[in-house]
């Protein structure tokens with residue numbers, strides 16, 4: 254089979270978003286926030302209350318942090334030193350899924366097995382210390398509804414997680430029961446936050462002028478400090494769950510991917526932009542270009558490696574396509590493949606940035622955009638080629654008069670630090 258180059262051009266067109274459509278996305282996003290603040294049923298996002306505002310930077314003490322939100326779970330002991338400083342005292346990380354060995358996130362896994370495994374990771378981070386009392390902050394990166402800082406109830410799994418018996422439950426109850434089963438009585442879970450909230454807390458602990466926190470990784474989501482939350486007398490961070498934003502122009506492949514996913518109709522923005530799905534979109538597109546409708550198992554890491562191949566013979570691109578699609582391609586075809594990958598990455602970065610613009614405009618006072626940083630964590634933002642450049646270009650295009658006031662800033666590993674800060678703020 255050879256690559257149909259005209260088809261690749263068509264696919265690139267399908268993944269190209271005009272500046273007008275990007276502007277419309279920013280406008281729709283801002284509107285979705287503003288109608289949602291009045292009546293959440295009118296928004297395609299959730300705008301979930303976090304019951305926490307920004308830290309002062311002076312929070313201090315030793316805390317346990319649990320970071321549960323992707324295929325790796327981490328437990329950390331963190332010492333907050335104040336003045337925006339901290340130390341990681343210990344850290345244990347383990348995957349929840351090892352092919353051929355165990356799987357705590359698939360549809361055959363049960364809540365007790367999952368939380369017993371997590372309690373074991375926490376126990377390891379404690380190195381057998383079952384006496385020193387610890388407050389635990391839990392970064393739980395799935396849509397959860399709360400009525401206080403600690404009682405997050407999972408609304409729905411995302412990112413293709415499917416463990417039974419967790420949806421609808423209060424996750425820290427499941428965690429506490431597992432800790433008790435394991436004999437870890439000295440750990441008290443006191444706070445649950447979304448990973449976006451963790452990023453914002455971690456960034457704001459160190460850096461003023463930060464009101465927006467975002468994850469751009471396996472999944473995608475953003476939170477921000479809302480000055481006026483109904484029923485609250487102080488500003489509060491809202492977890493937007495904007496991976497579910499859907500006032501967007503999807504293409505044919507987006508719709509096909511959605512239909513075949515664990516949760517059709519949900520997380521439409523996330524399925525267009527995040528690392529979990531970009532490789533799938535690329536595999537589907539390449540399948541069409543080879544006239545083979547099966548799609549292939551590419552990952553976002555493959556996409557990065559394809560873009561990074563600057564060699565004359567495009568050996569890396571050819572090898573990846575051979576390994577994943579079983580097809581031999583020549584140099585010219587490899588260049589087409591690179592352009593297709595670039596179009597999918599570019600669209601992702603443009604869409605994510607247009608949502609940031611929607612938030613920044615919403616936060617403007619009397620139409621004046623504040624000088625600020627948007628804190629972002631995640632492998633796509635940090636490591637994927639093209640992403641940060643495209644984000645800068647999009648900020649400039651959508652905020653021609655204000656782009657110098659707004660920048661995106663990497664908040665690396667904020668999930669652990671943010672959880673510790675949240676535990677400190679719960680005191």
Ligand code: BGC
Nearest residue numbers: 394395396411468472473474
């Ligand atoms: C979840 C969010 C999370 C994001 C990034 C999404 O799938 O719904 O809660 O913040 O992934 O981890």
